[in-house]
Amino acid sequence: MRGIAVLTDIEGTTTDIAFVHTVLFPYSREHLPNFLRQRAGDPEVSDALAEVRALENNLNLPVEEIIPILLRWIGEDRKAKPLKTLQGLIWRQGYEEGALKSHVYADALEALQRWHKSGIPLYVYSSGSIAAQKLLFAHTDIGDLTRLFSGYFDTGTGPKLEATSYAKIATTLTRPPASLLFLSDHPGETSAAASAGLRAVRVDRARAPDLPPSFDEPIPLVSGFHQIDPETDSGVAAVPISRRALS
Numbered sequence: 001m002r003g004i005a006v007l008t009d010i011e012g013t014t015t016d017i018a019f020v021h022t023v024l025f026p027y028s029r030e031h032l033p034n035f036l037r038q039r040a041g042d043p044e045v046s047d048a049l050a051e052v053r054a055l056e057n058n059l060n061l062p063v064e065e066i067i068p069i070l071l072r073w074i075g076e077d078r079k080a081k082p083l084k085t086l087q088g089l090i091w092r093q094g095y096e097e098g099a100l101k102s103h104v105y106a107d108a109l110e111a112l113q114r115w116h117k118s119g120i121p122l123y124v125y126s127s128g129s130i131a132a133q134k135l136l137f138a139h140t141d142i143g144d145l146t147r148l149f150s151g152y153f154d155t156g157t158g159p160k161l162e163a164t165s166y167a168k169i170a171t172t173l174t175r176p177p178a179s180l181l182f183l184s185d186h187p188g189e190t191s192a193a194a195s196a197g198l199r200a201v202r203v204d205r206a207r208a209p210d211l212p213p214s215f216d217e218p219i220p221l222v223s224g225f226h227q228i229d230p231e232t233d234s235g236v237a238a239v240p241i242s243r244r245a246l247s
Contacts, residue, residue, distance in 0.1 A: 012185035
């Protein structure tokens, strides 16, 4: 087993947050009503609807009344498991029909491919369901990237803002926490990971690309994957790869 591994967030980290909020969420919102009416009897859909009914404390809630509840949850970006399951199923249909192609930043793609080639195991931890994560990386605008990843984690492991979730991931992977480098755009997530003993780097793509990493915060702050090196103690590259080489 390689001594280090990378655990990465998706939204705002490997993938433009706008893709999730202006493409995926609206797609699921638009297609959810007819999807549920047509496929409510499918086992996966039926199980998710049963979970919604349990959460709403109404086991007899009809599909037509579940639809506005789920639409409201989408608007609230609710991290409810049945919603994530149903969104994943809707997106799967969209990807399979060719209506959806997902986005991955060029610098993230280059780094992930390079780390994978060097033998560094790569894992994903996102609030989206594992099925949705696999769909996103399987249908990118530059092809299927699922071969790069050794495993996936979602909020079934635990909330992303709690240190215990990251400790659980380290235990699941049978790795010392410090051997894992967690990458995310969310300061609460990187802080939680660091509290569990993981190394963490926060990716802030709003920073000027040529600014050096900031160490003013407890967690190193970079502008992209070109400034990340999993081999270093800080997780930050001593000599960043030029963004111009990635364009």
